[in-house]
Every structure is written in structure tokens, then in C-alpha cells.
Amino acid sequence: MDGRGRLAQSLTPAGSSREPSGITIDALPRRRATRRAQPRAGRDSAFERWIERHAAFLTALRFYRGGGLAASLLIVAGSIGYGVVKGGHTGEIASVFKDVRDWAGNAAGFRIAGIAFTGQKHLNREEILARAGVTGTSSLLFLDVADARTRLMADPRIADATLLKLYPDRLQITITERKPYALWQVNGRVSVIAADGSVLENYVSRPFVDLPLLVGKGAEARAKEFLQLLDKYPDVRANVRASVLIAERRWNLRLKNGLDVKLPEADVAQALERLATLDREQRLTSRDITIVDLREPDRVTVRLSEAASQAREAAAKEKAKQQKKGGNA
16 A cells, blocks of 8 residues: 555556566667767777777677677687787788688699790799799689789899780790890999899809990999990990999090090090091000090090100100210210
């Protein structure tokens, strides 16, 4: 009985467990979480931000039969992915997946059974395959020829490359090599270079020892231009041992007999023409001199060797002595 004399009665008959008429549990309003998770200071991981954004969704899931197992697997997979990214193991995982993929391709009959090479002269097959990333386990089905070509083109010795798949198990690789053009010496180190100045090898193998030698910083970039000019004077070039770039401005020629020829910055062709004429008419480069200076357009200056200079001084003294005797007589 309440305070007003009324009896308190149950909404349902005695012994009944039925809910009140017109009221169901599902109809009751649910309290929804309105507070959004705020990012904590110092968090910069994309994976962690993804977890925060989807945390409310994950917690609000109504699990159906087997849903708990699926959620557990999802959490495990997410943890593995987080560990891979956080630990920097993405490259290793990618390598594993690549191996599995190639194994599946090979099992399906796409194992590379033969490779045909065309165009290579100085590169061997092992170098080409290693550069292209083709191994004994690579599958023709999954071989990325565009990526393999890019890898090949990164080698300065290769001017062009083409890869062609011939299904089911053949691969054709065509290589165009850059031709060795000259030798370049800088800081005491000699390299083989192409016509555009690209370094092909950091050492000189036997087939390249007779290539023209250029010396000095920046000489590799100007090699083709200068050597093409020098080719116009074959008698001069035949006697050149090395072309030396001075202060990245002008050239000196070191001849095979040790003579140095100083060329001007401008009108190099005119200076070479003069040198060729003097050598042809007066055998200038065969004389006992050490330097021929052609930097001035209106004159040629030479420096005698030490022996020639001493002989000249002795001859001058003898001549002066003879003249003195003649005067006394």
C-alpha cells in the first residue's frame, strides 16, 4: 500500500514472466557513444590513426555465429601488419610473397627454361641477368619486363634494352651497349668513358688500352667535341699521347716524345692547323724542344730542352770568343 491507501500491484499476473504489453527490449532506446576518441600526443603512425577511427565501429559489432573467430583473425592480422610496418620488414615480406607467386607460376608451367641474348659485346650473361633481376626461380608469367628494363638501363654501359616474353617458357633479351670512346684520367684514376662522358668502367681492361687519353676535371664532358676536332688533323693526332684540359678552360697536347703543345682557349682549329703546317714543313715537333706555345695568334714560342739550351749557350760563348780574337788581330 502506498501513502495514499492504494495497493501496489504488479503489471503482470502472478507467476507470469511475460513483459508488459506493448513494450519490448529492442524498442528501448540505446545509449550511443557520442564521445570520439581524440588522438594522443606523439602518435604519427597511420595504422594507429586507423585503429582510433574504427574503434567505435569494432566495439559496436553484433557478433553472429562465428563472428568472434572472424574478429580474432582480424585482430591477429592487424597486429601482424602493424608489426611488419613498425619493424620495417615490408621488403622482406614482399620478397616472400614474390617467391610464393613465382613458385605458383612455375608450378603452372611458366618456369623460364631458356633465355636468348642479343647485342651484348662486353657484358656477359650473368651480369645482364643480375642487373635485370632474373633468377633461377623467376616465373615468366609474373616477370615485370618494364621493371627489368628500367634496372638494365640504370647500368651506364647499356644504351638500350628490350625484353620479350615468349610463352610459355622463353625469354629474349636484346642489349645495345654504349661504345667505349676514350680513357679519362682524374685524380690519378683512369676510367673508360662513352662519347657522352658516361663512365663505363672504373678500370681499363686490355681491349681499351689504345683508346685516346684525356686528363683533367671536366675533360670527359668535352671529350667528343675535342677529339672530333683533333681527327681533322690526323698527322697531329697520331703523335698525341694525351689531351690535358687545363683549369677546365683550354687544352694542352702531350705528344708521344714528351713535347707539350699549349693550345689557346679560342680558335683551336687555327692553332692545330698552324702546328700541322710547321711540323710538315720544318719538322717542329721532332726538334730538341720541350714546349710549343700556340696561345698567341701572331707568333709561336718554343722552349729548348736542357741539353739543347746548354749546347746553345756553349755555341754562343764560342762565337763570342772567336769574335774577340778576330778583333784583337
